[in-house]
Amino acid sequence: xxxxxxxxxxxxxxxxxxxxxxxxxxxxxxxxxxxxxxxxxxxxxxxxxxxxxxxxxxxxxxxxxxxxxxxxxxxxxxxxxxxxxxxxxxxxxxxxxxxxxxxxxxxxxxxxxxxxxxxxxxxxxxxxxxxxxxxxxxxxxxxxxxxxxxxxxxxxxxxxxxxxxxxxxxxxxxxxxxxxxxxxxxxxxxxxxxxxxxxxxxxxxxxxxxxxxxxxxxxxxxxxxxxxxxxxxxxxxxxxxxxxxxxxxxxxxxxxxxxxxxxxxxxxxxxxxxxxxxxxxxxxxxxxxxx
Amino acid sequence: xxxxxxxxxxxxxxxxxxxxxxxxxxxxxxxxxxxxxxxxxxxxxxxxxxxxxxxxxxxxxxxxxxxxxxxxxxxxxxxxxxxxxxxxxxxxxxxxxxxxxxxxxxxxxxxxxxxxxxxxxxxxxxxxxxxxxxxxxxxxxxxxxxxxxxxxxxxxxxxxxxxxxxxxxxxxxxxxxxxxxxxxxxxxxxxxxxxxxxxxxxxxxxxxxxxxxxxxxxxxxxxxxxxxxxxxxxxxxxxxxxxxxxxxxxxxxxxxxxxxxxxxxxxxxxxxxxxxxxxxxxxxxxxxxxxxxxxxxxxxxxxxxxxxxxxxxx
Numbered sequence: 001x002x003x004x005x006x007x008x009x010x011x012x013x014x015x016x017x018x019x020x021x022x023x024x025x026x027x028x029x030x031x032x033x034x035x036x037x038x039x040x041x042x043x044x045x046x047x048x049x050x051x052x053x054x055x056x057x058x059x060x061x062x063x064x065x066x067x068x069x070x071x072x073x074x075x076x077x078x079x080x081x082x083x084x085x086x087x088x089x090x091x092x093x094x095x096x097x098x099x100x101x102x103x104x105x106x107x108x109x110x111x112x113x114x115x116x117x118x119x120x121x122x123x124x125x126x127x128x129x130x131x132x133x134x135x136x137x138x139x140x141x142x143x144x145x146x147x148x149x150x151x152x153x154x155x156x157x158x159x160x161x162x163x164x165x166x167x168x169x170x171x172x173x174x175x176x177x178x179x180x181x182x183x184x185x186x187x188x189x190x191x192x193x194x195x196x197x198x199x200x201x202x203x204x205x206x207x208x209x210x211x212x213x214x215x216x217x218x219x220x221x222x223x224x225x226x227x228x229x230x231x232x233x234x235x236x237x238x239x240x241x242x243x244x245x246x247x248x249x250x251x252x253x254x255x256x257x258x259x260x261x262x263x264x265x266x267x268x269x270x271x272x273x274x275x276x277x278x279x280x281x282x283x284x285x286x287x288x289x290x291x
Numbered sequence: 292x293x294x295x296x297x298x299x300x301x302x303x304x305x306x307x308x309x310x311x312x313x314x315x316x317x318x319x320x321x322x323x324x325x326x327x328x329x330x331x332x333x334x335x336x337x338x339x340x341x342x343x344x345x346x347x348x349x350x351x352x353x354x355x356x357x358x359x360x361x362x363x364x365x366x367x368x369x370x371x372x373x374x375x376x377x378x379x380x381x382x383x384x385x386x387x388x389x390x391x392x393x394x395x396x397x398x399x400x401x402x403x404x405x406x407x408x409x410x411x412x413x414x415x416x417x418x419x420x421x422x423x424x425x426x427x428x429x430x431x432x433x434x435x436x437x438x439x440x441x442x443x444x445x446x447x448x449x450x451x452x453x454x455x456x457x458x459x460x461x462x463x464x465x466x467x468x469x470x471x472x473x474x475x476x477x478x479x480x481x482x483x484x485x486x487x488x489x490x491x492x493x494x495x496x497x498x499x500x501x502x503x504x505x506x507x508x509x510x511x512x513x514x515x516x517x518x519x520x521x522x523x524x525x526x527x528x529x530x531x532x533x534x535x536x537x538x539x540x541x542x543x544x545x546x547x548x549x550x551x552x553x554x555x556x557x558x559x560x561x562x563x564x565x566x567x568x569x570x571x572x573x574x575x576x577x578x579x580x581x582x583x584x585x586x587x588x589x590x591x592x593x594x595x596x597x598x599x600x601x602x603x604x605x
Contacts, residue, residue, distance in 0.1 A: 020490040021407040021415045028404035028460045029424065034445075035438070035457040036428040042437030052440070101328075108325050119591060120332040123339075126587045128519035130540045131576050135338040138345060138569065141356075161335060193317065226522055230540065251436040252526065264434025272431040279430075290429070290466055291408065291422045 046262040066262040075237070076246065076263070083242040083267075086152060086223040090159050091216045097160055098167030099209060103197060105168060106175050118172070122165035132162060133230030145231070148239030155231065155240065159224060167212075171205060178204035211286050218278035221271040243267040339580075346370070346573035353567045369574040378531065379575060382538040385451065386518060389534055393455040393517040398510055401465040406494045408465070409472035425462045439526055453527040454520070454534065464509045471505035472498055508593050511586065518583060535579050543572055 046066055048059040070076045101121075108114040124132055136158055137145060144150040182200050191199065225244035232240045243263055251260015282288040313321070340360040345353060349364030357363055373379060407415050408422065438457065447453040475498060483493050499506070524537030533541060 017490065018416060021410065022417060024403040024407050024490070024494075025417075025421055027400045028465070029421070031400060031456060031460040032425065032428050032462075035441070035460070036432065039433030039437040039441055040427075040431060041433075042441060043433045045437060045440070052443075055444075104324055104328060107321065108328065109321060110325065113325060113329065117328050117332040119588070121335060122591065123587065124335065126515055126519075126583050127580060128521055128536050130521050130536045130543075131579055132338075134539070134543055134572065134576055135342045138573065139338055139341045193320075229522075230544075247434065247436065252439065257436055257440065261434060261436045264436050268432055268434050275430055290426065291469065 043261060043265045043268075045258055046265045048258060050258045050261070052257070066258045067266070070259060070262055070266070075241065078238060079241045079243050079246045082240060083221060083223045083244075086155060086228075086240075086242065087220050089152075089156050090224070091219065093156055093160055094163060094167060095209070095213055095216065098164055098171060099205070101164060102168045102171035102175065102205075103201065105172060106201065107193070107197075118165070118169060120165075121168060124162045125166045127162075129162075129224075129226040129230045132158065133227060137231060146233060146235040148236045151232065151236040151240045155224065155228065158231075159227060170212075171208065174205055174208045175201055207286065211282060211288060214278050214282045214285065215288075216278075217281075218271075218275035220274050221267055342573050342577055345570055346577050348570055350567045350570070353569045369570040372571055373574050373578070378538065379535075379578075381531065382533055382535040383578075385532065386535040389451055389454045390514050390517045392451065393459065394510055394513045396455055397459040397461060397464070397513045398506065400459050401461060401468060401509065402494075402499070402506070404460070405465050405468035405472055406490070406498060409469045425465070428460075429462045435522075435526065442527055448527055449529055449532045450527075451532075454517075454523050457523070458516070458520070461513070464512060467509060468502070468505055471502050475501055504593065511593055515583065515586060539572075539575055539579060542575070 042056065044056060045059070047061055047063060048056070049062050049065075050056075050059045105114060105117060108117070136154065140154060144154065178201065182204070183196060186196055186200050221243070223242045223244075225242070225248075228240060228242055228245050229248065232245065244267065247260045247263040247267070250256050250263065279288070279290065337360060341358070344358050344360055344362045346369050347362035347365055347367070348358045349366050349368075352358050352363035408418060410418070412418055442448060442453050442457075447456075479497060480493055483497055488496070519536060521534070521536035521540050524534045525540055528534070528537060530538070530541060
């Protein structure tokens, strides 16, 4: 008895400690459950003849009817191709240009100029697509906005415009953290600026580049919903319509909930698989962990 | 541990000593490179000049598409009409409201969530379960149609909480805080524990005061995110309840196309005949940019630090 008493006290204290920790997570878990988990369960409506009056429980299950229907639509296949194509071009352009600009900006010797350029490039990142997109629509001739190929160019170009500053800052900060003694050593060995960049800066950036590239693969289904919703028009649906905008038009504008949810589920499913794969790869290759 | 050394060093300090003697090709490169980058940065501001110029231009010039980067036929008519637009100011107010409410709620939720998850497996035994739970919410989403149905079933339509609550539990921002909390020296926490402090005391008395930079970063991310968010307002709100950005999308994309610009006030009608919708839109967009500017200039260094925290891990 004499021995077990303190143990009881200790386990009681331990329980209280655990309880305090659990209680802190309650608001987060409740909110995540209501607003993220419930909609995940709500995707069953893609397998139902969903009617807002009958609800999730009253609506009739129809199996894959809506999936069969969307796969037989030519505009769905177009939207799917557009999504992957635009997203891929965006990822490639963004990666190449942000590395290039980070290297060039790193060569600016005047500190104030460097800082100013960085600040200016960062500005569009803080603004929404409603603002940026409408600015572009006002500036670019309507003729180009209504031409499918030009529309794609504008979409990729403005996406680079919005996010370049952000990517460049990450790369510049990584460059700043490269061990300065490496530069000194290379200089003593007689390296010129080109060689310093090639043999010290780029290898120092490599780890970040690989990680970013892997994580970006996860965005292959995200071609930029808000951007395209603001900037597109019916004349460029064949080249610029993506799965998200199509789901929005069919689901929320035409009120065909089940078809919209089926397109959304198809996109989320693939997106989730690719996303999980890219994070798994980042973990295997670079030991990257989210938590 | 790599992170600690990375962050303890200020990011923008010039590390390489200035070379005294420069070769001629090197000078040429530096001049061209600097000039190119300045030009590039300048050209990325041109759409903003165009916007400002349009908002100050006359109806004729805007209609004829001759306005580039300077106002043509300078006039303040667009702003004069804007002042009479009650809905614009109401939407502005709703946006301010959602920024404040959303940031406070979100920050509270993720701070409380981040603390237990920053403790080791031995301290917090349920950690694994919660990690998997939040991972699921990060990787998969039901899409916006089931969410829309859910919001309408919860009777949250036209309620500001429909804009605030769904995004309050942002797992990515929580990860940022978790990583910061992990770097707080463990000895400090251990000694506080020995003195009998509970977890709530540790969080408020020890963790939060040393985590101010991280909290500021998350706060700014959240506030700017709320100001810029518009798709939710478009889905869940009718026009008179829309936040500013949703309202701008609405007037540009829906109202103009259907052409129902109802003008009741004769004074307003007189003003409207002098300006085009384009100049009025530009004026509204410009006003919507303004609140972000001080935040962005003031907060840039916090953002940079926060981005590093979020993107660099061991």
